[in-house]
Amino acid sequence: MPFIDVNGEQLEVDEDGFLQDPEKWNEDVAKYLAKTEQVEELTEEHWKMVNYLHDYFKKYQIAPMVRKLCKDNGMDLKKVYELFPTGPAKGACKIAGLPKPTGCV
Amino acid sequence: MPELRKTPMLDQLLDGPFPSFVKEIKKGAEKNEACNDLLGQLELSYEEKITHWKHGGIVGVTGYGGGVIGRYSDVPEQFPGLTEFHTMRVNQPAGWFYKTDRLRKLLDIWEKRGSGLTNFHGATGDIILLGTHTDELQNVADDLAHEGWDLGGSGSDLRTPSACVGPGRCEWACIDTLDIVDTLTRRYQNELHRPMWPYKFKIKISGCANDGVAAKARADCSIIGTWKDNIQVNRTEVVNYVNGGFDIIGQVVDKCPTKCISYNPVTKSLSIDDNNCVRCHNCINKMPKALRQGKINGATILIGGHAPILQSAFMSWVVVPFMEMKPPYTEISDLLEKIWEWWDENGKMRERTGELIYRLGMRSFLKATGLPAVPQMVLHPRTNPFFFWDKEEVNQ
Numbered sequence: 001m002p003f004i005d006v007n008g009e010q011l012e013v014d015e016d017g018f019l020q021d022p023e024k025w026n027e028d029v030a031k032y033l034a035k036t037e038q039v040e041e042l043t044e045e046h047w048k049m050v051n052y053l054h055d056y057f058k059k060y061q062i063a064p065m066v067r068k069l070c071k072d073n074g075m076d077l078k079k080v081y082e083l084f085p086t087g088p089a090k091g092a093c094k095i096a097g098l099p100k101p102t103g104c105v
Numbered sequence: 106m107p108e109l110r111k112t113p114m115l116d117q118l119l120d121g122p123f124p125s126f127v128k129e130i131k132k133g134a135e136k137n138e139a140c141n142d143l144l145g146q147l148e149l150s151y152e153e154k155i156t157h158w159k160h161g162g163i164v165g166v167t168g169y170g171g172g173v174i175g176r177y178s179d180v181p182e183q184f185p186g187l188t189e190f191h192t193m194r195v196n197q198p199a200g201w202f203y204k205t206d207r208l209r210k211l212l213d214i215w216e217k218r219g220s221g222l223t224n225f226h227g228a229t230g231d232i233i234l235l236g237t238h239t240d241e242l243q244n245v246a247d248d249l250a251h252e253g254w255d256l257g258g259s260g261s262d263l264r265t266p267s268a269c270v271g272p273g274r275c276e277w278a279c280i281d282t283l284d285i286v287d288t289l290t291r292r293y294q295n296e297l298h299r300p301m302w303p304y305k306f307k308i309k310i311s312g313c314a315n316d317g318v319a320a321k322a323r324a325d326c327s328i329i330g331t332w333k334d335n336i337q338v339n340r341t342e343v344v345n346y347v348n349g350g351f352d353i354i355g356q357v358v359d360k361c362p363t364k365c366i367s368y369n370p371v372t373k374s375l376s377i378d379d380n381n382c383v384r385c386h387n388c389i390n391k392m393p394k395a396l397r398q399g400k401i402n403g404a405t406i407l408i409g410g411h412a413p414i415l416q417s418a419f420m421s422w423v424v425v426p427f428m429e430m431k432p433p434y435t436e437i438s439d440l441l442e443k444i445w446e447w448w449d450e451n452g453k454m455r456e457r458t459g460e461l462i463y464r465l466g467m468r469s470f471l472k473a474t475g476l477p478a479v480p481q482m483v484l485h486p487r488t489n490p491f492f493f494w495d496k497e498e499v500n501q
Binding site: 016066070081088089 | 159161162163164165167168169170175177189260261295299300301302303449450454
């Protein structure tokens with residue numbers, strides 16, 4: 001598995017760049033991961049979604065479904081893609097320090 | 106270029122009269138390392154009877170949540186060419202009509218940026234490009250867009266809608282499958298590229314009940330061409346069939362699922378009770394010169410088909426026996442959007458539409474879509490004498 005270097009700390013990520021240990025997540029890690037997902041700067045709106053996802057995962061050990069994620073944050077999907085151009089699963093969840101959401105082809 | 110890998114087990118698939126994917130991958134292996142490693146890894150899987158692909162990956166291109174499927178080998182040290190071997194789906198043209206120069210350009214892009222291996226066409230109907238690296242994904246998407254192609258669906262989104270060749274080549278097409286698939290694909294770009302639902306949703310369109318794209322078995326929403334009025338009978342041709350030795354009783358009368366056809370051997374005449382005909386198309390297939398579909402055409406809409414995931418495999422079932430299919434296809438769109446809204450609101454993760462209808466009941470589905478209950482929805486008539494009214498419908 002590859003590692004990323006955030007402020008001198010080596011953090012393990014999977015092949016798609018998702019953090020392996022959610023406990024290691026913090027603001028600096030989020031800022032680092034944001035750059036890998038075409039988010040140059042995390043604004044207040046970004047943080048709202050990122051913190052929501054992080055808290056949701058902490059509570060339920062799973063990422064929310066997209067409809068719930070939009071509803072709970074009062075955003076439509078278009079807005080989510082404006083904030084996170086690589087989408088809610090690949091972009092927002094990664095920045096929020098969630099492990100790779102299980103998807104299906 | 107390293108030596109071609111030895112593949113004694115795969116080589117057995119080269120025997121026999123059938124086309125072989127092994128032969129094609131070997132051709133690719135002569136000029137591409139990933140193809141060579143692909144043969145090696147597959148041979149290893151045959152030996153060990155286990156897959157060496159890791160489960161799922163999340164990769165993509167800007168603005169899209171679907172269209173790319175992450176693939177990684179779990180033995181990359183043995184097969185470095187497969188360290189990243191992602192699949193891309195490309196939206197096929199309606200009816201799979203291509204010009205050769207367009208195909209050549211598509212394949213040029215893929216040989217330059219990927220393994221060169223393709224699958225025309227995947228079960229979903231779209232073009233599958235097999236094997237490229239993460240840092241090439243955006244380049245491929247950009248190159249494709251430049252040539253007028255777009256990615257298809259994957260994940261929990263609207264999968265690339267697909268249709269049979271319809272009026273493009275077939276005399277039996279009751280609806281313009283090509284126009285419908287094109288219209289719906291363009292209309293639902295957001296749903297196609299941005300996964301938002303509990304799970305996948307497939308739309309397939311067949312021009313007639315012969316169901317050329319197997320919509321009934323493979324689509325959450327099957328749109329199947331049919332007719333409303335009576336089957337047209339050419340009496341002279343019926344006589345010609347019989348005089349020619351055609352087994353009209355065995356092939357047509359006995360095969361009619363609702364027994365609505367009868368034949369009089371004395372007068373050599375065929376009569377059809379159209380009110381009891383379910384438009385299965387068998388009699389027309391058997392006697393195409395004597396029987397034609399009716400003249401008032403439209404589509405039957407079916408819901409719920411899918412392969413086994415949470416529950417067993419489902420065949421889709423009728424929810425609208427006859428719908429007019431004229432541009433701009435507003436009626437089918439209204440229905441689809443109501444279904445999506447209800448399913449998205451109520452569906453659990455990975456629950457297909459058909460499974461949700463089973464879980465919450467047909468009554469809930471009908472209420473959400475505003476469709477009237479009709480006899481055609483009943484699978485086995487007279488098997489269940491109970492009807493459960495809603496609380497608010499009962500006078501207390």
